[in-house]
Amino acid sequence: MIISGSEVGSGAQSDVTINDEVATKVAAVKRCLQIKCGTVASLGLNLLKRQKASIDDRYYFEEDTSDLAWLLSHRPNDKMSAYDFLFNMIYLKEMTGNSYIYPLYEGGEIKQLILLSPNSVTEDKENLYLDVHDTVNNIYNSQCLRSDLIIIRNMSMDGGYTGISTLHFAANTIGISYKTDQQQKSMFTPGSMLRGFITGDSAVQQGFGRLQDKQLKDVSAQIRTAIRSGSWLNYLPGTMKYVPTGISAADMQLLESKKFTVAEICRFFDVPPEQVFQETSTNYKGSENSQTVFMTSTLIPMLRQIENEFEDKLIPRSMAKKYRVRFNLDNYYQSDITSKANYYQKMVQSGALTPNEVREQEGRAPIEGGDEVFISCNVAPITSAKIKGETQPAVQPNGPQADPNKSLDGKNQNTK
Numbered sequence: 577m578i579i580s581g582s583e584v585g586s587g588a589q590s591d592v593t594i595n596d597e598v599a600t601k602v603a604a605v606k607r608c609l610q611i612k613c614g615t616v617a618s619l620g621l622n623l624l625k626r627q628k629a630s631i632d633d634r635y636y637f638e639e640d641t642s643d644l645a646w647l648l649s650h651r652p653n654d655k656m657s658a659y660d661f662l663f664n665m666i667y668l669k670e671m672t673g674n675s676y677i678y679p680l681y682e683g684g685e686i687k688q689l690i691l692l693s694p695n696s697v698t699e700d701k702e703n704l705y706l707d708v709h710d711t712v713n714n715i716y717n718s719q720c721l722r723s724d725l726i727i728i729r730n731m732s733m734d735g736g737y738t739g740i741s742t743l744h745f746a747a748n749t750i751g752i753s754y755k756t757d758q759q760q761k762s763m764f765t766p767g768s769m770l771r772g773f774i775t776g777d778s779a780v781q782q783g784f785g786r787l788q789d790k791q792l793k794d795v796s797a798q799i800r801t802a803i804r805s806g807s808w809l810n811y812l813p814g815t816m817k818y819v820p821t822g823i824s825a826a827d828m829q830l831l832e833s834k835k836f837t838v839a840e841i842c843r844f845f846d847v848p849p850e851q852v853f854q855e856t857s858t859n860y861k862g863s864e865n866s867q868t869v870f871m872t873s874t875l876i877p878m879l880r881q882i883e884n885e886f887e888d889k890l891i892p893r894s895m896a897k898k899y900r901v902r903f904n905l906d907n908y909y910q911s912d913i914t915s916k917a918n919y920y921q922k923m924v925q926s927g928a929l930t931p932n933e934v935r936e937q938e939g940r941a942p943i944e945g946g947d948e949v950f951i952s953c954n955v956a957p958i959t960s961a962k963i964k965g966e967t968q969p970a971v972q973p974n975g976p977q978a979d980p981n982k983s984l985d986g987k988n989q990n991t992k
Contacts, residue, residue, distance in 0.1 A: 594743055594746075594747040594750050594751055594754075595743070596671045596672075596743065598750075598754055599671070599743055599750050599754075601754065601757070602750055602753045602754055602757065602841070603852075604753065604837070604838045604841040604842065604852050605750060605753075605841055605845075607847075607851075607852040607853070608841060608842060608845035608847045608852060609667060609670060609671075609845070611847050611851050611852070612666055612670065612845065612846075612847065612874070612878075613662075613663045613664075613666040613667050613670075614663065615875065615908070616662055616663075616666050616875070616878065616879065616882075616903075617658075617659045617660075617661075617662035617663040617666070618659070618907055618908075619879070619903040619904055619905065619907050619908060620649060620658065620662075620903065620904050620907060621648045621649065621658070621662065621882070621883075621886070621901060621902075621903055622639050622645070622648060622649050622901070622902055622903070622904060623639070623640045623642065623644055623645035623648050623649070623899060623900070623901055624637040624638060624639060624640060624899065624900040624901070624902055625637065625638065625639075625640040625642075625898065625899055626897070626898050626899070626900075637900055637902075640899070643685065643686065643687075644686055644890060647686065647688070647689050648689075648886070648901065652688065652689035652690075652691075653680075653688040653689055653690050653691070654688065656691065661689070661691060664691055665677070665691055665728060665882075666728075666878075668691070668694060669728050669729070669730050669739065670730060670741065670742045670845070671741055671742070671743060672694050672741050673729065673730045673738065673739035673740045673741040673744070674697070674699075674727060674728070674729050674730070674738060674739045675691070675727070675728040675729075676691075676692040676696070676697045676708075676725050676726070676727055677689055677690065677691055677692070677725065677726035677727075677728075678690040678692055678708065678710075678713075678715055678724075678725060678726075679724070679725075679726065679889065679890065680715075686890070689726070690710075690713050690715060692708065692710050692713065692715065693710050693711075693712040693713065696708060696709055696710035696711075696712070696713075696715075697709075697710075697725075699737065699738050701734060701735075701737040701738070704721065705718065705719050705720060705721060706720045706721070706722060706725065707720070708720050708725075723889065724889075725889070726885055726886060726889045726890070727885065728881065728882060728885060730742065731745075742844055742845060745844055746840075746841060746844035746845075749837055749840040749841055749844065750841065752837055753834070753837040753838070753841065756834055756837065835854070838852065838854050839854065842854070846873070846874040847870065847874070848866040848867075848869065848870050850863055850866045851866065851870070864915075871905075871908060875908075879903050879905075882903075883900075883901050883902060883903065886901040887899075887900065887901045906937070920934045924950060925950065925951070925952040926951065926952065927949045927950060927951045930946060930947050930948065930949055930950075931943065931946040931947075931948075932946035932947050
């Protein structure tokens with residue numbers, strides 16, 4: 577039996593138990609989570625309904641206005657907005673391995689989508705039912721079918737029954753990074769920490785016995801406490817001296833290894849290192865390419881998984897061709913003004929969008945004549961090129977209709 581919740585791993589070389597609280601104290605982990613959760617949440621999940629076009633027997637999809645559409649795009653439940661809902665759904669997927677969403681129905685109509693709290697679902701792949709015991713949301717159901725819950729799983733190792741958190745796979749790397757941060761704190765607190773040895777002055781007193789050893793330990797403890805308190809002046813007995821040492825080679829290697837652990841953490845979370853502010857020499861084009869790679873290799877598979885799960889659990893099979901659940905991928909590039917402008921320009925010139933549709937996406941009022949569709953033919957109305965298969969008469973560059981009986985000088989060739 578597997579209990580859903582935070583996967584706990586132990587770094588073999590770090591001697592620290594890795595859970596979500598420890599992991600998020602590592603800057604690279606927090607940044608990776610912020611990127612994945614925030615990006616998915618900012619795209620927005622929409623319910624689309626198929627509509628019949630006015631031309632021929634074609635169809636298109638537009639945003640629906642039903643109660644389910646409101647739950648997906650605005651407020652899934654009384655406690656969360658749509659953004660918080662998606663953000664925490666991905667967070668639980670990454671950090672616990674499974675996100676469970678309980679559709680709450682009243683009178684046969686869906687009223688809320690409840691994101692169940694961690695450790696509230698017990699799964700047994702040999703049992704048909706799941707046991708839901710969520711004291712936070714006050715939901716209790718010991719006979720819950722898998723088909724009754726929307727389940728977003730992380731990578732699974734038991735045939736897809738239960739997901740395993742990213743922390744489980746990255747425990748050693750995160751543990752090393754966490755211990756590196758702790759070691760840095762020890763090295764530089766309360767500033768440039770002095771390091772060295774307290775020893776006896778061999779010129780004054782030869783040899784050490786039990787009494788001298790105990791005195792060295794006591795004096796060392798007093799000096800250590802004084803340095804950590806930020807004291808600038810400290811006292812040593814006349815028979816003792818301080819031998820300073822610098823940062824050891826192991827400490828230098830520990831600091832140098834931080835950049836490599838950041839890259840490893842990025843690999844586990846499938847996030848480009850450039851997006852966690854790792855030092856790179858990439859230019860703007862390289863950064864743009866990393867955004868594209870992040871979308872195609874990381875986001876697209878995850879978004880498709882979510883879309884498919886919501887469609888399967890919320891849309892009956894008889895209505896599957898009429899409704900779709902989709903993320904709005906246009907929001908992914910909204911911060912890149914140049915790319916967005918080029919996209920709009922090509923869409924308008926190819927007749928895919930009208931100027932007013934572009935203005936609507938930008939939150940601007942429509943203009944007169946902006947509903948006309950254009951194609952790239954020195955920018956002319958699309959109806960001027962071809963109407964229902966009838967070719968328009970040839971037009972000379974200067975405007976008059978061409979006459980095959982006239983030469984280029986305008987004289988009739990049939991006149992003698």
